[in-house]
Amino acid sequence: xxxxxxxxxxxxxxxxxxxALELLEYRGYDSAGMAIVDETNGQVQIRxxxxxxxxxxxxxxxxxxxxxCGIGHTRWATHGGVSDVNAHPHRAGRVTLVHNGIIExxxxxxxxxxxxxxxxxxxDSEVVAAVLNRFYTGDPHEALFQTVKCLKGTFALVVIFxxxxxxxxxxxxxxxxxxxYREDGTMLASDVAALGGQATSYMxxxxxxxxxxxxxxxxxxxxxxxxxxxEFLDIDWDTTRAGKGNYPFYMEKEIMEQPEAIKATLAxxxxxxxxSLEADGVPDDVLKNxxxxxxxxxxxxxxxxxxxxxxxxxxLRMHMDVEYASEFMYMDPVIDDKxxxxxxxQSGETIDTLEALKYARSQGAKSIxxxxxxxxxxxxxxxxxxxxxxxPEIAVASTKAYTTQMAALFALIGRMAVVRGAFNEEQxxxxxxxxxxxxxAIQQVLDRKEEMHHIARGLLEAxxxxxLGRGLDYAILLEGALKLKEVSYIHTEAYASGExxxxxxxxITEKTPVVALVTQERVRDKELSNIREVQxxxxxxxxxxxxxxDLADADYxxxxxLPAMDDVAMAFPASAALQLLAYYVSxxxxxxxxxxxxxxxxxxxx
Numbered sequence: 103x104x105x106x107x108x109x110x111x112x113x114x115x116x117x118x119x120x121x122a123l124e125l126l127e128y129r130g131y132d133s134a135g136m137a138i139v140d141e142t143n144g145q146v147q148i149r150x151x152x153x154x155x156x157x158x159x160x161x162x163x164x165x166x167x168x169x170x171c172g173i174g175h176t177r178w179a180t181h182g183g184v185s186d187v188n189a190h191p192h193r194a195g196r197v198t199l200v201h202n203g204i205i206e207x208x209x210x211x212x213x214x215x216x217x218x219x220x221x222x223x224x225x226d227s228e229v230v231a232a233v234l235n236r237f238y239t240g241d242p243h244e245a246l247f248q249t250v251k252c253l254k255g256t257f258a259l260v261v262i263f264x265x266x267x268x269x270x271x272x273x274x275x276x277x278x279x280x281x282x283y284r285e286d287g288t289m290l291a292s293d294v295a296a297l298g299g300q301a302t303s304y305m306x307x308x309x310x311x312x313x314x315x316x317x318x319x320x321x322x323x324x325x326x327x328x329x330x331x332x333e334f335l336d337i338d339w340d341t342t343r344a345g346k347g348n349y350p351f352y353m354e355k356e357i358m359e360q361p362e363a364i365k366a367t368l369a370x371x372x373x374x375x376x377x378s379l380e381a382d383g384v385p386d387d388v389l390k391n392x393x394x395x396x397x398x399x400x401x402x403x404x405x406x407x408x409x410x411x412x413x414x415x416x417x418l419r420m421h422m423d424v425e426y427a428s429e430f431m432y433m434d435p436v437i438d439d440k441x442x443x444x445x446x447x448q449s450g451e452t453i454d455t456l457e458a459l460k461y462a463r464s465q466g467a468k469s470i471x472x473x474x475x476x477x478x479x480x481x482x483x484x485x486x487x488x489x490x491x492x493x494p495e496i497a498v499a500s501t502k503a504y505t506t507q508m509a510a511l512f513a514l515i516g517r518m519a520v521v522r523g524a525f526n527e528e529q530x531x532x533x534x535x536x537x538x539x540x541x542x543a544i545q546q547v548l549d550r551k552e553e554m555h556h557i558a559r560g561l562l563e564a565x566x567x568x569x570l571g572r573g574l575d576y577a578i579l580l581e582g583a584l585k586l587k588e589v590s591y592i593h594t595e596a597y598a599s600g601e602x603x604x605x606x607x608x609x610i611t612e613k614t615p616v617v618a619l620v621t622q623e624r625v626r627d628k629e630l631s632n633i634r635e636v637q638x639x640x641x642x643x644x645x646x647x648x649x650x651x652d653l654a655d656a657d658y659x660x661x662x663x664l665p666a667m668d669d670v671a672m673a674f675p676a677s678a679a680l681q682l683l684a685y686y687v688s689x690x691x692x693x694x695x696x697x698x699x700x701x702x703x704x705x706x707x708x
Contacts, residue, residue, distance in 0.1 A: 123136075134175065182223055192225065200260050247312070256275055258279045377516040399446040403452070409508055459484065491506065574669070582677070585680060585685075588701060617683070645660070
């Protein structure tokens with residue numbers, strides 16, 4: 103969601119902030135702003151407005167201010183509507199502040215400190231700036247510590263004080279901040295991606311610690327005001343964002359990157375022809391001794407969990423739940439020390455998943471995180487971590503993050519099957535062979551993307567669409583439906599095919615688009631019967647079918663044949679086909695594919 107950057111050094115800060123904010127656009131936002139210490143008089147100057155980073159740049163160019171120290175922000179509205187005045191930074195007295203997160207008790211703070219007459223925005227963030235200004239008497243650490251003791255909620259606060267204009271201060275709770283050295287200065291951000299290739303390593307600011315950014319130094323202090331040693335992590339994937347290459351949108355580029363991303367994800371877990379989680383540090387006894395598995399995740403990550411659920415039930419015959427992380431703590435989950443919790447998140451910062459994970463661990467559960475970002479909050483909170491090696495994903499709609507999550511989960515399930523005795527050596531080999539075919543199977547689908555582009559044109563005028571499948575196919579279609587909703591704004595629902603007769607078929611009318619997925623041999627006949635039911639009501643049916651499955655010569659609007667794999671691995675080529683379908687519908691509708699309305703890439707508020 104909201105993005106934060108800060109820079110102090112030898113370069114023009116306006117350019118550094120604007121470039122970094124552009125790299126954070128994928129998170130989702132509705133306004134942008136920056137505060138720069140004017141090099142001519144040492145005063146803090148604010149430029150902000152509702153709209154895109156490009157709009158902020160126009161504001162700055164119309165009224166430029168130059169300096170080498172400053173902070174910036176992209177806002178996704180929570181408290182207060184989208185407007186110039188509600189955009190960050192906020193200023194109160196000698197304090198200029200940007201904030202990520204939500205302050206739950208901001209109304210109480212407003213009343214307690216008598217701030218109503220001082221505030222000009224409708225935001226909780228300006229309240230924090232005003233409270234900080236009340237506490238500030240010249241000691242920034244003491245003021246920050248006193249302020250955060252008053253706050254309820256999540257926050258990442260980045261501050262410039264008028265009388266210390268060459269130092270940036272930050273403190274956080276849950277909402278992430280990373281900091282890094284550059285050749286020309288120091289920098290902080292809410293996301294490693296904002297570093298933009300300017301750093302080779304970074305530190306994650308510990309919760310309730312003050313970090314100071316000086317031109318040539320980064321200092322960290324705990325709540326006792328003691329100087330602490332910072333731990334730096336290597337940046338092992340490209341953050342330069344060389345652009346979209348020859349693609350019109352990042353989403354297409356990232357769809358096309360999936361074969362290599364999956365290979366990278368599988369490589370460290372495939373040793374001497376067998377599945378190994380040794381590189382992840384996941385011990386076999388954790389996989390062997392759990393009595394049940396529970397996934398906590400949101401959106402696309404949860405759908406990856408549903409695919410895993412289908413495998414765990416069929417291969418391991420184990421009980422497994424997949425829970426909305428946002429609802430997990432409020433549904434009285436049955437969690438104990440025999441539960442293995444899988445926390446799945448692309449960013450590792452999804453607040454609902456993080457809080458669900460913390461709750462599960464408090465009940466004694468062991469945990470494994472499946473994430474893409476080193477040092478993220480979920481990585482630090484979990485007992486063990488499996489990284490997906492997808493590299494940076496810029497488009498809001500997740501593609502390669504999803505399929506690499508599935509790849510990591512397949513490796514996890516395969517190892518569980520070995521240590522629990524569900525696989526003998528021959529069965530393990532067959533499972534591995536099927537999994538290792540996934541990159542090539544996806545590539546075969548991608549090589550036929552223009553065929554899917556043609557199919558997508560049939561959905562351009564649709565207001566509603568439906569997707570039908572059984573078993574594993576249904577789990578795959580839930581993600582396919584989400585993709586189409588996210589980027590094309592077509593109301594799309596996935597249904598288990600057998601449920602049609604229990605109400606859903608009332609929505610099928612003449613020319614209603616229906617996408618049917620048929621990849622599971624054992625339910626082929628029932629699936630074809632359900633397709634005929636919607637055809638008889640006039641639906642326009644697109645069938646995605648595993649090569650070799652006989653469709654019985656029925657007359658479908660379109661048929662797209664998927665490369666034949668073992669049934670359990672068909673999730674990979676099917677997912678790529680559904681991603682292409684959503685992408686082309688959105689593109690041909692003339693929409694901003696990479697930045698769907700109202701959506702944020704990283705959801706850091708509950």
